[in-house]
Amino acid sequence: MSERTKKRTQVADVDRxxxxxxxxxxxxERYDDGLTPDIVRAISEKKDEPEWMLNMRLAALDTYxxxxxxxxxxxxxxxLDMDHISTYVSPRTKQAKSWDDVPDDIKNxxxxxxxxxxxxxxxxxxxxxYDSEIVYHNMREEVAKEGVVYTTIEDALHDPQWEPIVHEYxxxxxxxxxxxxxxxxxxxxSGGSFVYVPAxxxxxxxxxxxxxxxxxxxxxxxHTLIIVEEGANLxxxxxxxxxxxxxxxxxxGAVELxxxxxxxxxxxxxxxxxxxxxxxxxxxxxxxxxxxxxxxSGSFGSHxxxxxxxTILQGDRSSCEFSGITFAGATQDLDTGCKVILNGANTTxxxxxxxxxxxxxxxxxxxxxxxxxxxxxxxxxxSCQSLMLDDxxxxxxxxxxxxxxxxxxxxxxxxxxxxxxxxxxYLMSRGCSEAEARTMVVGxxxxxxxxxxxxxxxxxMNNLIKLEMEGAIG
Amino acid sequence: MQHQLLRVQGLCAxxxxxxxxxxxxxTVGAGETHVLMGPNGAGKSTLGHxxxxxxxxxxxxxxxxxxxxxxxxxxxxKRSLAGIFLSYQAPVEVPGVxxxxxxxxxxxxxxxxxxxxxxxxxxxxxxxxxLDMDSSFLxxxxxxxxxxxEKKKIEMLQLLLLKPKLAIMDETDSGLDVDALSVVSRGxxxxxxxxxxALLVITHNTRILERLTVDRTHVMVQGRLVAEGPAxxxxxxxxxxxxxxxxxxxxxxxx
Numbered sequence: 001m002s003e004r005t006k007k008r009t010q011v012a013d014v015d016r017x018x019x020x021x022x023x024x025x026x027x028x029e030r031y032d033d034g035l036t037p038d039i040v041r042a043i044s045e046k047k048d049e050p051e052w053m054l055n056m057r058l059a060a061l062d063t064y065x066x067x068x069x070x071x072x073x074x075x076x077x078x079x080l081d082m083d084h085i086s087t088y089v090s091p092r093t094k095q096a097k098s099w100d101d102v103p104d105d106i107k108n109x110x111x112x113x114x115x116x117x118x119x120x121x122x123x124x125x126x127x128x129x130y131d132s133e134i135v136y137h138n139m140r141e142e143v144a145k146e147g148v149v150y151t152t153i154e155d156a157l158h159d160p161q162w163e164p165i166v167h168e169y170x171x172x173x174x175x176x177x178x179x180x181x182x183x184x185x186x187x188x189x190s191g192g193s194f195v196y197v198p199a200x201x202x203x204x205x206x207x208x209x210x211x212x213x214x215x216x217x218x219x220x221x222x223h224t225l226i227i228v229e230e231g232a233n234l235x236x237x238x239x240x241x242x243x244x245x246x247x248x249x250x251x252x253g254a255v256e257l258x259x260x261x262x263x264x265x266x267x268x269x270x271x272x273x274x275x276x277x278x279x280x281x282x283x284x285x286x287x288x289x290x291x292x293x294x295x296x297s298g299s300f301g302s303h304x305x306x307x308x309x310x311t312i313l314q315g316d317r318s319s320c321e322f323s324g325i326t327f328a329g330a331t332q333d334l335d336t337g338c339k340v341i342l343n344g345a346n347t348t349x350x351x352x353x354x355x356x357x358x359x360x361x362x363x364x365x366x367x368x369x370x371x372x373x374x375x376x377x378x379x380x381x382x383s384c385q386s387l388m389l390d391d392x393x394x395x396x397x398x399x400x401x402x403x404x405x406x407x408x409x410x411x412x413x414x415x416x417x418x419x420x421x422x423x424x425x426y427l428m429s430r431g432c433s434e435a436e437a438r439t440m441v442v443g444x445x446x447x448x449x450x451x452x453x454x455x456x457x458x459x460x461m462n463n464l465i466k467l468e469m470e471g472a473i474g
Numbered sequence: 475m476q477h478q479l480l481r482v483q484g485l486c487a488x489x490x491x492x493x494x495x496x497x498x499x500x501t502v503g504a505g506e507t508h509v510l511m512g513p514n515g516a517g518k519s520t521l522g523h524x525x526x527x528x529x530x531x532x533x534x535x536x537x538x539x540x541x542x543x544x545x546x547x548x549x550x551x552k553r554s555l556a557g558i559f560l561s562y563q564a565p566v567e568v569p570g571v572x573x574x575x576x577x578x579x580x581x582x583x584x585x586x587x588x589x590x591x592x593x594x595x596x597x598x599x600x601x602x603x604x605l606d607m608d609s610s611f612l613x614x615x616x617x618x619x620x621x622x623x624e625k626k627k628i629e630m631l632q633l634l635l636l637k638p639k640l641a642i643m644d645e646t647d648s649g650l651d652v653d654a655l656s657v658v659s660r661g662x663x664x665x666x667x668x669x670x671x672a673l674l675v676i677t678h679n680t681r682i683l684e685r686l687t688v689d690r691t692h693v694m695v696q697g698r699l700v701a702e703g704p705a706x707x708x709x710x711x712x713x714x715x716x717x718x719x720x721x722x723x724x725x726x727x728x729x
Contacts, residue, residue: 421530426566428550429526429559430632431583437551440579444570444615 019272021112022243023105025215028131031088033217037061040187043088047154047190052167060176060186067180074364075304075333080278085250087188089131089215095152097138106130113241115210118456124205125150129222131215132190143203149196150207153223156194166194169225173256173284181252181280185221192222192253195236202233206454213242219250226256228263230288235266237457241301244274251277257285259293261315266294270457272464273301275331280306289315289344296452297324300464303331308366310339313347325354325449327468328361328393337366342378342408349380354449356442357386357393358468364396369410371403378408386416387445389438439469479504479672480525480640485536487524494520496697498536502640507666507673507686509708512694513716518676519563521694522644526560527553541639555583557639561629561646568616573628574598576616581635601634604664606657623654630661637669647682659685680712695719
């Protein structure tokens with residue numbers, strides 16, 4: 001274990017301060033609450049965008065206003081009042097390539113989250129977003145030499161080499177009309193990442209973007225666009241957190257992933273939004289022939305989540321694996337899941353999700369599997385395991401399948417369990433306290449997902465479980 | 475007489491709706507080996523679980539004293555840390571918890587077993603060898619997917635690691651083939667030799683006892699201890715079975 005993971009363990013074991021701290025936003029540029037064409041124009045002007053982007057934003061704003069708020073889907077989002085959400089808050093700082101050039105309070109934030117250290121030890125590149133803007137972006141030189149691009153969408157739009165590529169891909173996998181919050185995203189998006197991995201290049205270490213929402217009553221709308229060309233290989237990590245406020249915060253990001261023929265992309269997420277966050281996020285991947293998409297996802301935070309990463313297995317013999325865990329405690333209602341669309345022949349998908357509910361938390365798992373007419377011999381298995389830690393929590397599983405090819409095989413398996421008294425006794429009779437015994441069982445339950453994460457993140461996830469389990473007894 | 479390690483006095487216990495143990499008196503001295511025999515369903519395992527502190531059973535009267543302290547109301551983890559160990563008939567599977575890190579966790583709970591990570595690794599390796607355990611077992615999940623015999627080896631490994639003052643072997647020999655039985659016997663011998671610990675062996679089969687020097691034998695029938703004697707009582711049971719003890723007791727409330 002590195003020094004860093006040890007330190008983290010100590011911090012996280014004693015209190016929640018690892019995530020729950022704020023800095024004043026005095027002197028920040030904060031746009032008025034609510035949504036008007038003027039605000040959208042102001043954001044676009046500030047970013048000095050090409051005209052097509054401004055037009056896309058304005059059209060998306062119209063779409064947003066035209067679409068009804070979903071009223072019959074999942075947990076209520078009535079507590080989210082867009083008239084009281086500021087869609088753009090920017091620290092008065094320019095994007096830096098060196099942590100020394102990042103203002104102290106913001107630098108401290110990311111240092112407490114362990115980002116600069118992780119960058120030195122185990123990452124190929126890091127992007128750090130604070131509220132609406134990326135404040136730090138850097139990538140190792142040797143990776144850049146291979147032609148890998150890791151930057152912000154804003155910067156890519158100002159580069160004549162990359163502007164046409166962004167134009168070609170941006171908003172094509174998740175169109176603005178997809179749903180109301182996708183439209184909102186495209187109207188006010190800011191920050192996020194643009195990654196381009198040229199054909200045949202393997203990036204040995206992961207790239208990581210970290211999203212921190214510090215401002216109260218604000219929204220974060222980052223856009224992640226990743227293109228992994230033919231035969232290339234990338235691991236991308238996304239982390240998010242925010243301090244706790246009484247007012248609602250909103251996260252409506254969009255992640256568009258293009259995995260070309262024979263390529264491989266692993267997309268890992270550790271999400272720990274504070275429990276006043278509405279996390280209405282959209283993620284989608286399109287996968288070419290013989291290519292592979294892997295999702296690893298740990299969701300601990302937010303008040304309400306709607307999150308269903310989607311994989312479109314377009315090319316023949318393409319495959320995807322999804323491993324996810326959600327942890328819902330008091331005041332949390334997490335509606336999560338996974339969608340897979342198998343269009344190519346001989347495509348395979350494995351979905352393995354786990355959920356833990358305690359203290360009245362609600363977990364809903366939705367899976368949607370669609371097998372197209374062309375998808376001969378497609379195989380898909382979905383497994384969902386839920387662990388309930390008490391009688392007041394809730395866990396639901398809602399599978400949907402639409403199979404249009406007779407040679408396809410689709411399986412679904414769901415189990416809901418509790419921690420058995422026998423297991424607790426067994427561990428107690430070897431000296432573990434009841435709380436330790438239960439934490440051990442929950443950690444073991446989460447292990448198949450956490451072992452897919454790089455060590456530091458697995459440690460962070462285990463610490464989050466410990467934090468959530470504290471006080472779970474009695 | 476050795477220092478009295480375990481003293482059970484007038485113990486009556488059972489589940490919420492069913493009394494199982496009646497007026498049990500049992501004393502085990504430090505370092506002694508006791509055998510508890512009896513037909514199936516006599517309540518032998520229940521007594522083992524009640525001494526360990528299984529909350530599935532309630533003690534209505536009587537007391538359990540261990541090492542000079544009344545532990546009747548203590549939780550199982552406190553009893554474990556005080557030095558009581560129960561080897562289960564069917565060890566529980568705990569998915570996702572690697573055996574090695576589990577062993578490290580339960581060792582670290584005991585200040586008297588404090589050792590460096592390196593020494594711990596060496597110690598576990600040594601014991602695995604002693605018990606004919608493949609070292610790949612250690613990276614697998616606790617009891618998950620192991621055969622009955624392998625699970626018993628993992629129980630023996632924990633016994634040798636934790637060095638309890640009293641080990642209760644609940645039908646540790648049941649369902650084992652000859653090889654596994656010999657490994658378990660070796661584990662028990664090593665425990666006796668290295669820790670000088672006391673043993674309470676619960677069994678209805680005398681084969682595991684062939685290699686043990688037994689100090690006292692107790693016979694349980696229908697939740698009562700009906701006979702107690704020296705090691706030779708085992709041969710008697712071997713020859714004549716339990717029928718000689720299966721007469722309703724004159725005093726007490728039978729079921």
